[in-house]
Amino acid sequence: MRKLTLSIAETITSAAFEKAAELKLKPLTVAVLDAGGHTIVVKRQDGSSIMRPQIATGKAIGALAVGTGTRWLNANAESRPHFVNALNGVSGGAIVPVPGGVLIRNAEGETLGAVGITGDSSDNDEACAVAGIEAVNLVSDCG
16 A cells, blocks of 8 residues: 555544543544645544544644654653754744654555544544554554
């Protein structure tokens, strides 16, 4: 597979929501972007707060920006805050450097896009992103 389709993005989103229900999480918002950072789908569950679409998208953009999941960005925000601040500056403030942004790769390691999820703890957001990606037999990269 060389690109994400709307159908694949919808399946990722549905599987992420199913994982959230299984874990009894707070309402989530999921953003799926293609490798160029273009939005394929953004869905928010009922009760998800108003800035969640922007946060989910910011997590996915962050993963695409650095070529790995946002767990790496979170670690660097602590150890090299100047780098993450500069990165966020050059992105126009678009990056959210906390776990929950996960790259989507094919079996050959090619980046197809990213999933960003927000609404519960960052670790739970990330777990739902991984579950969504695995549901379509693709490879997740959390960083």
